[in-house]
Amino acid sequence: MIDEGRRQAALDAMGILDTPPDERVDRVARLAKEMFGVPMVSVSLLDRDRQWRKSQIGLDGPEAPRADSFCDYTVRENRAVVIEDATALPEFAANPFVVGDPHLRFYAAHPLYAPGGEPVGTLCIVDTQPHPFSDGQAALLKDLAFWVQTELAKDQELDHAAVVQRAMRPRELPQLPGFTIAAAGTARGQLSGDFFDLSLRDGRLRITLADVMGKGTGPALVAAGLRASLRTAPERSLAEAIAEADRLIDADLGDTGMFVTAVHAELSADGRLDLVDAGHGLAFVVRADGSWERMRSLGLPIGMGSGDVEERRPEATILEPGDCLICCSDGLLDVVDPEDPITEVTRILRELGPDGAVREAVRRSRDPRATDDITALVVRRDA
Template sequence: MIDEKKRQSALDAMKILDTPRDERVDRITRMAQELFDVPMVSVNLLDNDRQWSKSSVGLGSRETPRKYAFCESTIQQTGTLVIEDLKQDEAFAASPYVEGAPHLRFYAGHPLQAPGGEQVGALCLIDTKPRELDEQERDLLEDLARWVQTELAQQQELDHAVVVQRAQTPRNLPQPAGFTVTAGSAPAGCVSGDFHDVVLRGDQLRVTLADVMGKGLGAGIIASAVRASMRTAPERSLQATVAEIDSLLEQDIGDLHMFVTMFCADIDTRTGQISYVDGGHSLSFIHRADGSWEHLESTGLPLAMGMGEPHELNTVQLHPGDALLSCSDGLLDLLDLEDPYGQVEQVLREQGLEGAVEEALRRAEQAKAPDDVTVVVVRRDS
């Protein structure tokens, strides 16, 4: 006997109800329609008093009253439910969908489970004529249902990861006297492998931008770990902080052949002096007040590559009217590489500092950039 309260709670916790269509799940329903040669396929979830479809082909409405749902019977058992002729079945013959339009005659459904094992819905095949399913076809329907189940659970995990990552993204950037700070990030997927942070401690403004090789959840987890390491023990020097993160990453992910490029800088807000460490990032620049550009070249390898030697500390002066710009390599996909400086200069001139960052993120989303895009800009106004 199903514990309906527990089942409903599990479904609610998945946070799938009333969400937009998902191409990954739609692909499975289309495949099922082709493999079984049926006019209708649906991924249904049983919610309180309704049946709601996350994905369907050949059907109109996304929800129907639960009391008429064939999938209600499916979730009451563990295996595949097959009704070869609905009109000849005592439990379903009086259904308004059998007696009236669309005059359904065949139904086959396999339960979908929440991560805790609660049966929350079904992947079902529907036809307007009677038919049979052999053992091989039943096994195939079960395999497809498990695939749908995996996709739904994965989406829940991604949603949670997105929420956590958004919470870690700086929302109220510090604005020390005489400086303007702006930053933003546009992930290529749900979760970004880029990480940026801006923290003011006393007269020191610490700016960090890191880019984990790869995209998605794995890269996002590593980016979060880097952020946590940067935020701990604020009294450490810049070199010591980077060295410790490098050592930890080498121990944790060195054998995965992954690495992290990082630019990390301390800006003295009294003098404008920048002390920085660049670990293989090489995408940071000073835009001088006279319109010239100064590239802050990298002097060390990316983190987690077993460099062994400490990363070098460098300095550069930020004069009034100058701006420090750092970005991830995803921005390169959006620039005219024949004249990237001129393109950035034009956007800065036309849209200002904050407008330029917003324009970069807008272009990333509009172009569906293949890589994460992150930009951090700090200008010394006076």
């Protein structure tokens, strides 16, 4: 007998119930349908009084009652179950899923397990016609179930990582008197290789926007490490902070070819802006009269430089009233006018203001043209 309380707790801890469809799991379901020649496939998780389907083909909706379900039987038995013809077995012939929709005849399933070994669901294949089922097919179904189980575990790990990554963003944007600050980022997948950071120290605003090559878990880990490096010893100059990050990334990841483009800047209350550009090239000052200029210090990306402070000298300018600093990751370029992106961004900023412009960048991350993480940051000196 399984411990139902422990089983349910394990399922709840996975955090998968009622989450959106997952293409990786759907792919396994489609493969099972083709391999076994059945019209119905389900990846079912057994909740308290329902079976909820993370993926399903040919069945009526994302959930069904748990009571009397064949998947409930499989989980309670905690073993693979094969029923070649349900009407030929007295214990199943009167089952409501046999005498009523979907008029099940053939059923084969293998349990899915939580990380602690508790059976929490099934991968099942179903038909309205009887089927023979060989030992070889049973072994194949077991392999597919293990595949699904692995993908579900990845989902849990990615969900936890995404929560941690979101927690690392500034909970509240700092306030620098006389300036309006807006920033946001959105991942193409569950984890982002972009990040932004904003902090106040001695009346000066430290600004960082970085984009790790690639997307997903690896770049997200590098982004977390880079953020920690740049936050360490905040009294360091911009050049010293980037040079030290360069040495660390090169030492740890030099063999992988991974690098980071970044903007690291400091803004004073009087409008003085000092900015180090590490191969990023996407930091601009839009003046109050509509003109604009690119801020570049022409340094190599982090991880490709020598770690020399002299190579990271900042460029300086003054933000006058009405001027804006704009920084973004290159993912934004996918969803703006490729012929004249600056004119479009300037127009959006003029029409929507800093907060509206950043919200528009996030909204465009849902555009079919978007292929990468998108992060945008705007700081305006108020008139």
